[in-house]
Amino acid sequence: MDELTKRENLPDSPQSEDAYRSIRGYVIEAQGQVYAAVNAAMVTAYWKIGKSIFEACGENDRAAYGKQVLKYISERLTEEFGKGFNLRNLRYMRQFYLTFPNVNALRSELSWTHYRSLMKVTDEKARTFYMEECAKAGWSSRQLERQINTMFYQRLLASRDKESVAAEIQTTEPKPEYEQIIKDPYVLEFLDLPANEHFYESNVEQALIDHLQKFLLELGRGFSFVARQKHFNVDGQHFYIDLVFYNYILKCFVLIDLKTGLLTHQDIGQMQMYVNYYTRYQMNEGDNPPVGLLLCAQKSDTLVRLTLPEDNRQIYAAKYMPYLPTEEELKRELNLEDFEKLENL
Structure with a gap:
């Protein structure tokens, strides 16, 4: 068989499919590593920013002095680094520091999107439970949000069949095979990258x-x-x-x-x-x-x-x-x- 015939037959061969799957796996693995690295850096940076804002503005960032300081910081950061540092986002960072005052207790497996959901949980025991379970089970941010909204913590405590309750998330909200870093709005804001207008369209x-x-x-x-x-x-x-x-x-x-x-x-x-x-x-x-x-x-x-x-x-x-x-x-x-x-x- 000559080389031309070999190339023509290649797409249908098991070898080409195996090669594709191997290469695809390398791409997904590399993207996952980049996504995890960016999120880890973002979470650490936002915690430090939240701490600095708390120290600069005092107990009440909405009092006259605190509002002026926060407005000044937001305007300067936005001018230099983009829209990820508006007043609302800076207040979320301050809340992040207040909700998780011990930086060593943060879980590197969780993204900023995860922590945004966790900050909504007012019960400290429930919040700690969700954080630990999310890291251990590898929940996506959507899975975590669903578990919180359906009161997974309370249902688990009340249930006799804890394994079924814990496993139901894979059916109700399956985890995506991989996260696409270019579609995460928080990552794009942090890196000051514009979102392509076609990302969200079929x-x-x-x-x-x-x-x-x-x-x-x-x-x-x-x-x-x-x-x-x-x-x-x-x-x-x-x-x-x-x-x-x-x-x-x-x-x-x-x-x-x-x-x-x-x-x-x-x-x-x-x-x-x-x-x-x-x-x-x-x-x-x-x-x-x-x-x-x-x-x-x-x-x-x-x-x-x-x-x-x-x-x-x-x-x-x-x-x-x-x-x-x-x-x-x-x-x-x-x-x-x-x-x-x-x-x-």
Whole structure:
């Protein structure tokens, strides 16, 4: 057999599959080591920062003097190292130091995301239990969050079948094979790296959002692009709005979220939260209240009516529809046939 024939047959051979699996394992192992190293450095740094903030601001960082010091530190750090050092994050670091005053008691296996969840547990015995069990069992941050939310500690103490209670997490919240360092918002903030706007989109969603973004900008009704996959953090939970525009005719932000399946009441509630966030934290003087548009493949009109308040004027933008794309225009741009076409891109 000549060399060309060998190469043509290579992809289907057991040897090529074995080689791929070995190399894949090396990549995952290396990425895991990098992820663990970054998280360990981040946790140590944030503990030290929290200690320094406590010593600089005193017992109450919200008193006049403490607020001034914290504001000064935040502005200087943000200017030099990026948005990971805003006031909210610095307060979390201070809380981290106060919650875990002994740095030697910290577990190197746990990430900053783990500790953000642990800080929510007010019972010290329960918090210590979760920390030790998390490190021992190798729980992911999502698994830890679920164990806390489902009161695993209390259920374990009350149960006679402790093995079943302890094992249920692998079924209810399976651990991912590996963590992707480039998708961890805390790591990206710590390293001052920008998040790629496509990290959180599937191929279909990405194509649809590309299309929708271009369509709105070409519509000629006052749309100005602001952000894609707009990220914000609420008490350790990360949220991403698919598209954010500002409409200079309406003088308001327009938030758009795309759902490729059946619209649920959770989707509507999430958009309401997005609108509330922009209303309270992002509006400028003279702005009108933001508008939220939810675009989906299927929806129940009854579900929408029951979920939204009767006087709703922000979700689906009934008040502003003359300046926004009509329902017919949106359907034409993002109908089910388009979904099928875009899946083949």
